[in-house]
Amino acid sequence: MATMANKSKSTTNDNRNIRALIDLTKSTRTLLTHFQSSLTPHRASHSPLPDPASAPSSSTTIPNPLQVVKATTTLLKSHTTTLSLLLLTSPLTPSALSKKIGDVSSSVLTALVAAASTPKPTFHNDELGDLMRAELKAQARRVLGGWSEVLALIIRFAERREGEGKEKGQDEGVSESERQDVLAATGVVWEACDALLKVCNDGVVELVVKKAEQWRGALMDAVNELKEWGEDVEDDEEEDGLVESDKEDEDGGFRDDDDIFGAANKLRKGDEELKVLLDTSVKKLKLVGMLYQALVKRRLKTFPNGPTPTSNGAASGTGNVSDPMAILDRLMALLKSIPESVDDLASAFYDLDGDEANKLLETCCGGAKKAAEAVKQSWDGKEDEFTAWSDKWLGALEGS
Known part of the structure; x- marks a missing residue:
């Protein structure tokens, strides 16, 4: 009788533990959704997670966010x-599962999200920059998304075990398909963690x-497409053919859409002014592509590792001490x-x-000039x- 009572008590405790695991995992997934929302673009850059009372003051030395992200990602x-x-x-x-999930959600995830959403400092020079902050948030969201899927598997396993406990009182173990699901979900998290660790290890310079x-690759792809488009000039016969393009072909069907609309945006032989503008645009944009190469070699790869202010208004033309990271942020915004x-x-x-194209060409060239001047x-x-x-x-550029 005692043995049966002990067995019944053990089963009851086990069922309670499973239910507690399910509840904890579901609440943790809800927390992850909140974390991911706090890392989405166009939201406040600060994290609401840490206790305000424990937040460092402006006079407190703030830990290097990249090091914190690296440590917490490795732990996760x-x-x-x-x-x-x-x-x-x-x-x-x-x-055991509940303890592990509790440890992760109460410390690792909170620290990771807080570090990945570190706000731009107000009282001292920035060490991350806008681009790195955005990248950390994006990569951290990817990590959290993968971990959420692992938690979904835990819920599935626990609910199955809960059902088996009620019906059979035993655990049937993991099937081969479930094993593959676990390995796949774990692999996704590993891959996301490795990508985030690479961002931390590479640092700001490698990222920019x-x-x-x-x-630059996107720019040159567009230039090449424009060049090819300009070489595909529509002749008079093609233009005359447009008038008849809505007629039925010999088989009684209508012509292919490409025959009907394909020539509508082709450059025509009579559009000399537009052709000149196109040739000018291609020449100027190729020079802009050359600027990207020079900036990568002479400015981005030589960016200082630490927040070392520059004198003489370097690249700003102000004659005042400048913050290199602020200049880099402006430069990268222009290049983007x-x-x-x-x-x-x-x-x-x-x-x-042609009018709109001319305006946009001026915009492109104007942005390139500002980029060159920003880090002259x-x-x-x-x-x-x-x-x-x-x-x-x-x-x-001005002479082309």
Whole structure:
């Protein structure tokens, strides 16, 4: 009788532990949703998570956010590995899973999100910059999304175990498909953690170089497409054919959409003014692409690791002490905007709108000039090879 009573008591406790695990995991997924929302763009950059009473004051030394993100991401990856092993080992141990989830949500995740959403400092120079902050938030959201899927698996396993306990009083173990699900979900988290760790290890310089090269690639792709479009000139016969394009073909069907609309945005032989503008645009945008290469080599790769103010108004023309990170933020915003304007420029050409194309070309070139001027002097406020090169580049751009 005592044995049966002990067995019944054990089963009751086990059921309670499973229910507690399910409730905890569901509440943790809700917390993750809140964390992810706090990391979305166009929201307040500060994290609401830490207790305001424990938040560092402006006079307190703030830990390096990249180091905090790196440490917490490494811990999260380790905890995820432990969770996956617990899920794959029969019988399911709800108390161990609950403890691990509680440890992660109460410390690791809170610290990770707080570090990834570190606000721009007010009383001292910035060490991260706008681009790194945005990247940390994006990569952290990806990590949290992967971890949420791991928690979803835990809920599924626990609910199955809860049902089996009521019906059979035993754990049937993990099926092969469930095993693959666990490994796949764990792999997603590992991959996301590794990507975030790479951002931390590479630092600001590697990130801005990578982004600038990506934007230059997008810029040159658009230029090449424009060049090819300009070479595909519509002749008079094609123009006459448009009048008849809505007639039925010999088989009684209508012509292909490409036959009907394909020539509508082709450059025509008579559009000499638009053709000249297109050729000018291609030449100028190629020079803008050259600027990206020079900026990567002479400015982005030489950006100082620490927040070292520059004198003589380096790149700002103010004659005051400048913050290199503030200048870098402005430069990267300009480099990002130019390919976006080039996309609009291409659309204007495809619409055969010369006036709009001319305005957008001026916008693109204006942004490039501002980018060159922003960092005309080196980060320590001195003239160098890029200073002289940028003057020659500007002359070539204006003369093209």
